[in-house]
Amino acid sequence: MHEIEQHRITVEPYYQPYGNEIEIFTAAYANGLPLLLKGPTGCGKSRFMEYMAWRLQRPLITVSCHDDLTSSDLVGRYLIRGGETFWVDGPLLRAVKAGAICYLDEVVEARKDTMVVIHPLADDRRILPIEKLGQIFEAPPEFALAVSYNPGYQSVLKDLKQSTRQRFVALEFNYLDAELECEIIVRESGLERSAAERLVRFAGMTRNLKGSGLDEGASTRLLVHAAKLMVSGIDATSACSTAIAQALTDDGEMLRAINELSAALF
Amino acid sequence: MRSPLPLQSDEILAILETCFEVEYTFLHCENLAMTIAALKRPQQQLLLDSARRVAATQIQLAYELTCSAVARWEQLTPSLLESWAIHTLDAYDRAGLRAAMALVTDIDFFYRYRRQQQVGVVLGDEQQMLGHFLHALAGRPLAIAASELLWCDSETLYLPPVLMQLESRVENRKLYQAMAVFLWAQTRFGTFMPPLFALPLPLSDAFLALFATMDRLRLEAAIQRELPGQWRALQALSGSNEALSCEWQQLQLQLSEPACDVATVITLCQQHLGDLAPLPAPIYQGTLNIAAVAKVRQQRIERERALFKVQLTQLRESLPAKNQEIASAALANPQGEEADDATLLPDGGDWWVEQLSQQLPEGLKKRISSIKLDFGEIPPEYLTAAGPGEYELVERLEHERSAARVWEGTYHEEGASLYDEWDYRRQEYHKRWCALRELTIEPQYDTFVQETRQQFHHEIAQLRRRFEALRDENRLLRRQNGGEDIDIDALVEAESDRLQGVELSEALYLRHHRHERHIAVLFMVDVSGSTRGWINQLERQALVLMCEALETLGDRYAIYGFSGMTRQRCEIYRVKSFSDAYDATVQGRISALQPKDYTRMGAAIRHLSGLLQETEAHTRILVTLSDGRPDDYGGEYQGIYGIEDTRMALLEARRSGIHPYCITIDEQAQEYLPRLYGDAAYTLISDISQLPYQMGEIYQRLTR
Numbered sequence: 001m002h003e004i005e006q007h008r009i010t011v012e013p014y015y016q017p018y019g020n021e022i023e024i025f026t027a028a029y030a031n032g033l034p035l036l037l038k039g040p041t042g043c044g045k046s047r048f049m050e051y052m053a054w055r056l057q058r059p060l061i062t063v064s065c066h067d068d069l070t071s072s073d074l075v076g077r078y079l080i081r082g083g084e085t086f087w088v089d090g091p092l093l094r095a096v097k098a099g100a101i102c103y104l105d106e107v108v109e110a111r112k113d114t115m116v117v118i119h120p121l122a123d124d125r126r127i128l129p130i131e132k133l134g135q136i137f138e139a140p141p142e143f144a145l146a147v148s149y150n151p152g153y154q155s156v157l158k159d160l161k162q163s164t165r166q167r168f169v170a171l172e173f174n175y176l177d178a179e180l181e182c183e184i185i186v187r188e189s190g191l192e193r194s195a196a197e198r199l200v201r202f203a204g205m206t207r208n209l210k211g212s213g214l215d216e217g218a219s220t221r222l223l224v225h226a227a228k229l230m231v232s233g234i235d236a237t238s239a240c241s242t243a244i245a246q247a248l249t250d251d252g253e254m255l256r257a258i259n260e261l262s263a264a265l266f
Numbered sequence: 267m268r269s270p271l272p273l274q275s276d277e278i279l280a281i282l283e284t285c286f287e288v289e290y291t292f293l294h295c296e297n298l299a300m301t302i303a304a305l306k307r308p309q310q311q312l313l314l315d316s317a318r319r320v321a322a323t324q325i326q327l328a329y330e331l332t333c334s335a336v337a338r339w340e341q342l343t344p345s346l347l348e349s350w351a352i353h354t355l356d357a358y359d360r361a362g363l364r365a366a367m368a369l370v371t372d373i374d375f376f377y378r379y380r381r382q383q384q385v386g387v388v389l390g391d392e393q394q395m396l397g398h399f400l401h402a403l404a405g406r407p408l409a410i411a412a413s414e415l416l417w418c419d420s421e422t423l424y425l426p427p428v429l430m431q432l433e434s435r436v437e438n439r440k441l442y443q444a445m446a447v448f449l450w451a452q453t454r455f456g457t458f459m460p461p462l463f464a465l466p467l468p469l470s471d472a473f474l475a476l477f478a479t480m481d482r483l484r485l486e487a488a489i490q491r492e493l494p495g496q497w498r499a500l501q502a503l504s505g506s507n508e509a510l511s512c513e514w515q516q517l518q519l520q521l522s523e524p525a526c527d528v529a530t531v532i533t534l535c536q537q538h539l540g541d542l543a544p545l546p547a548p549i550y551q552g553t554l555n556i557a558a559v560a561k562v563r564q565q566r567i568e569r570e571r572a573l574f575k576v577q578l579t580q581l582r583e584s585l586p587a588k589n590q591e592i593a594s595a596a597l598a599n600p601q602g603e604e605a606d607d608a609t610l611l612p613d614g615g616d617w618w619v620e621q622l623s624q625q626l627p628e629g630l631k632k633r634i635s636s637i638k639l640d641f642g643e644i645p646p647e648y649l650t651a652a653g654p655g656e657y658e659l660v661e662r663l664e665h666e667r668s669a670a671r672v673w674e675g676t677y678h679e680e681g682a683s684l685y686d687e688w689d690y691r692r693q694e695y696h697k698r699w700c701a702l703r704e705l706t707i708e709p710q711y712d713t714f715v716q717e718t719r720q721q722f723h724h725e726i727a728q729l730r731r732r733f734e735a736l737r738d739e740n741r742l743l744r745r746q747n748g749g750e751d752i753d754i755d756a757l758v759e760a761e762s763d764r765l766q767g768v769e770l771s772e773a774l775y776l777r778h779h780r781h782e783r784h785i786a787v788l789f790m791v792d793v794s795g796s797t798r799g800w801i802n803q804l805e806r807q808a809l810v811l812m813c814e815a816l817e818t819l820g821d822r823y824a825i826y827g828f829s830g831m832t833r834q835r836c837e838i839y840r841v842k843s844f845s846d847a848y849d850a851t852v853q854g855r856i857s858a859l860q861p862k863d864y865t866r867m868g869a870a871i872r873h874l875s876g877l878l879q880e881t882e883a884h885t886r887i888l889v890t891l892s893d894g895r896p897d898d899y900g901g902e903y904q905g906i907y908g909i910e911d912t913r914m915a916l917l918e919a920r921r922s923g924i925h926p927y928c929i930t931i932d933e934q935a936q937e938y939l940p941r942l943y944g945d946a947a948y949t950l951i952s953d954i955s956q957l958p959y960q961m962g963e964i965y966q967r968l969t970r
């Protein structure tokens with residue numbers, strides 16, 4: 001049962017750093033400190049985790065949090081099969097046992113009582129007590145915990161509790177400078193540079209509208225999507241409309257404005 | 267089948283007299299009735315219907331329209347009459363009685379108008395889209411206003427109110443966009459830069475015309491570089507296929523250089539003045555009004571300078587002492603020449619701005635980019651400490667900006683949200699029709715809340731107990747197909763089933779079910795004039811009771827009052843937003859909630875639905891507390907119109923997943939509330955003194 005091996009990343013993922021985040025992560029990892037990645041959607045948080053997991057040679061276990069996620073979903077539960085009861089490890093426990101990196105994506109989405117199970121793992125005890133098993137698992141030095149969080153459009157209700165957030169070393173992510181973002185698009189999609197530059201300018205324009213009709217501007221992810229469509233022969237305006245504009249808003253006038261912007265740019 | 271007999275002239279007269287309210291208006295209908303009597307019955311019906319329809323809005327207009335229609339009966343078809351009536355009403359809404367009368371009395375004018383309506387595009391319908399578009403391009407919101415003349419004063423883009431010169435609506439829309447982009451380009455690519463204002467005035471027409479052509483060529487080249495798609499659209503609109511003369515081609519090349527700026531254009535212009543005729547202007551080319559631009563620019567420069575200096579000074583003062591030292595060390599005049607020690611050297615200033623640019627507040631950053639648009643850089647003088655004059659100006663500006671001030675002066679739409687309004691007669695929305703402002707009530711710190719608490723302490727305790735029962739509860743669900751734990755009872759049973767050879771159940775788990783209420787409720791309280799006195803007091807008491815009880819329940823709630831007078835002045839009074847705590851301020855605001863004017867409900871519902879929509883919750887409830895039907899000053903919102911708009915607003919709310927509910931004390935509510943809210947979604951409280959008691963009960967029912 002080398003199931004954990006599936007979570008190893010063998011090929012170097014492409015990651016474009018923006019600052020000293022790699023050093024900070026490495027230092028935090030060496031010191032057994034948990035990490036909080038803040039930043040808008042689609043700006044490279046997940047990609048960064050994959051890259052770090054590859055670099056540190058650790059398996060990466062990712063859990064996407066949602067509001068029905070219970071603590072059993074994280075640590076494990078008893079199951080019955082053929083009249084037999086047996087225990088199944090949850091992703092968090094598996095990560096602890098294997099000394100893997102556990103990444104809880106969109107952690108605010110999880111219910112507050114669920115988050116409490118990570119507390120003892122996220123401070124200097126680094127333990128995972130499991131009541132139902134009557135056992136306490138100690139995390140090996142290789143284990144690391146990272147969570148992500150988008151402070152942008154979360155309501156007050158869904159803010160992270162202080163007792164949670166104060167356990168983490170925080171890394172702030174944002175969209176990269178035009179040149180680097182352009183580089184990402186070219187690398188990820190194979191689109192020619194001049195078109196990629198226009199996509200980045202287009203993104204900049206939509207980001208201007210953040211808070212004035214849009215909750216969020218176009219993310220790097222959306223740009224990569226549009227670029228991929230363009231490489232497959234879709235014309236730029238349709239690619240921007242379907243991959244970007246429609247993803248950003250349902251408002252009719254806003255859609256028109258965004259579509260006109262891409263028509264003007266290309 | 268034979269058509270029914272024509273109406274007699276006395277029958278027609280009777281209809282017309284009621285329709286035109288002759289009793290008060292003294293309009294003469296006898297001749298009209300006689301002419302109509304000579305027509306066939308269907309035609310009579312048509313005329314009388316349109317008369318009635320228009321009269322519902324404006325009687326004089328209806329009268330004139332009927333006279334005109336009768337006089338031109340030969341030229342009219344039913345559909346033409348129909349569209350005439352609709353357009354007349356439309357003109358009345360948009361531009362008032364005079365404009366509508368012009369349509370009614372002059373049929374040629376109407377024909378033209380109708381064509382405009384068929385292919386024309388109204389600025390009002392494009393404004394929102396253009397606003398987003400320009401904001402995205404410019405990185406800041408740009409103002410758009412209607413004017414027959416196409417021009418830009420460097421702050422506001424003036425666009426024609428209607429465009430119809432092109433053959434289709436689509437093309438006319440494109441034209442709006444092209445015009446807007448052209449004007450934006452003037453600001454973006456530096457037409458309004460100092461060299462333009464350094465020219466000796468007055469400028470000759472010949473110079474202006476030549477400058478306009480040259481600068482256009484420069485701007486088009488810039489647009490071609492930055493927005494190639496838009497440039498192609500401009501080309502398609504410019505229409506002239508004639509090749510440029512050699513000289514112009516030469517010039518165009520020069521003007522297309524990225525380095526070419528307005529100073530170059532002026533030089534070229536001066537060189538060629540007299541020996542080169544300007545080119546015809548394409549339809550999107552705006553006119554230049556340099557004097558007006560200069561004035562606006564001057565005002566802006568003063569304003570921005572003052573704001574910038576004050577902000578910068580404040581920022582510097584807020585710096586930790588250490589940084590202040592570094593800053594002043596760097597900024598101190600190394601030569602020690604200038605006596606005024608507040609003067610900062612430009613070089614040092616740049617350094618300073620750069621050092622701080624990481625931490626500059628957003629407002630200041632924007633200001634810097636705005637100043638750079640005017641000067642291309644931050645003039646050194648701007649980095650000196652703010653003086654008393656500047657503080658004064660800033661204070662005055664702030665004063666002018668405060669929302670309440672705007673109300674005292676002539677009303678304008680700045681800072682207001684615009685909402686569509688439904689016109690049932692036309693089955694169409696009036697776009698951006700109601701201007702609504704959100705105001706915050708000045709709290710009145712008195713004993714109202716305490717007194718209410720005392721008076722109703724019994725009821726409050728009772729409500730609390732009841733609400734307690736509604737609170738989040740955690741339940742353990744047994745015999746689930748999946749769950750956190752094993753259900754031992756189920757397992758034992760399954761085991762015995764298995765021994766008996768019965769098929770095994772799979773429902774062997776326990777699941778913790780967290781029942782989260784996750785409700786957001788917004789109370790929309792009628793504070794129109796009719797609630798004066800007793801009703802208002804009971805409304806406020808009911809609010810106190812609700813707050814006291816809701817605090818135990820933990821539901822998210824907000825309270826807003828609404829009132830207003832005419833579509834230009836709809837008002838929403840914030841008592842408690844979702845994020846406000848129920849504290850002394852909110853209590854003071856409840857106490858201060860006083861009756862105001864009228865009830866234009868549609869806009870209020872649209873605005874508050876928007877607020878509810880922004881709030882995170884599974885269930886969103888909009889509770890209206892009202893004393894009567896929708897109504898507004900001037901009668902246009904009375905009766906069916908107001909009810910239908912309100913109904914539409916509620917439909918919109920429902921479509922977006924909000925549950926509207928109405929609590930009313932209007933005895934006649936049966937007549938219209940079922941149509942507005944549906945049978946099950948309102949309560950009529952016959953004894954108004956029961957309001958505070960019943961509110962809680964209703965709420966409990968609603969959210970269980």
Ligand SMILES: Nc1ncnc2c1ncn2[C@@H]1O[C@H](COP(=O)(O)OP(=O)(O)OP(=O)(O)O)[C@@H](O)[C@H]1O
Nearest residue numbers: 014015016041042043044045046047188220221224
């Ligand atoms: N710095 C980067 N280096 C390489 N690729 C990047 C980078 N930033 C973004 N991308 C591209 O954007 C895509 C989305 O990034 P990613 O999935 O990491 O976003 P995220 O921040 O995790 O978003 P979310 O919060 O929505 O989960 C990636 O698949 C990749 O193509």
Ligand SMILES: [Mg+2]
Nearest residue numbers: 045046047105
């Ligand atoms: Mg992710």
